[in-house]
Amino acid sequence: MKPHTAPDKIWHAFLTLLAGHSPDDISVQQICDVAQVHRSSFYRYFRDLYTLADYGFRQVAEQTMMSAPDARSTLLSTRKFIDFVDSRRHELRHLLTARYANRFQQAIYQPLEQHMLSVFAMAGDSYIHPAPPEYVARYHIGGLARIISIWLQTPNARKAELIMQIDVLARYMMKDCMKKEL
Known part of the structure; x- marks a missing residue:
């Protein structure tokens, strides 16, 4: 699908550049050249490559996982997210070997955490774990x-x-945290 907005163009340009480069070697100007947007457009939407990665993975999560209406569809929606990760495996591997890999890892995993929190919130009284949902x-x-x-x-x-x-792991989490009738 062709990106239409400037942030989407910038995100797709970043993924394209990741195919051949580490994020440490990618400049904002390179991203803007590939995206065919002005450098000021990058800074209008993002502070740095980390906020760009956060944006991109939030978009992927919204298109895949956040569409799950209940806990049962969590596994299916997580698989859609994994399909994206698998299709971009080579590029994403570069994020995990970069100088600040832990920050890029957060961008990849934060949507998963937000999704689990939304599942726990939808569960309401069915959430039975004694610890707060954020910790779990x-x-x-x-x-x-x-x-x-x-x-x-x-x-x-x-x-x-x-x-x-x-x-x-997801089934264990559901069993550990929610009543059986879910």
């Missing part, structure tokens, strides 16, 4: 994030293995 979501997303990170950095890892591991 961070705890469980930490496990998912580690699996995704290792998977992205392993050249021969298969998508089916990743989905199976994420399914197991």
Whole structure:
């Protein structure tokens, strides 16, 4: 799908440049040249590459995960997010090996955490874990994030293995945090 807005053009240009470069080697001017926008457009929407990554992964999450109407569709919507990660695997691997990789990792995993919080919020009285939902979501997303990170950095890892591991962790999380009738 062709991006229509300046932020979307900038995000897609960033992904295009990631195919051949580490984020440490990508300049704002390069991104703007590929996106065919003026440099001031970049700074109108983003402070730096990290806020660009945050924006991009929030967009991906809105298109994939945030459409889940209930806890049961969480696994399916998370798979859509994983499909995006898989389709951009080579580019995203560069984000995990950059100088400030932990900041880029946050951009990738924060939408997963927000999604889990929204699932817990939708559960209402069905949420049974004694800890606050924010802590529980961070705890469980930490496990998912580690699996995704290792998977992205392993050249021969298969998508089916990743989905199976994420399914197991997500089902455990749902069982641990919610009543059975969900």
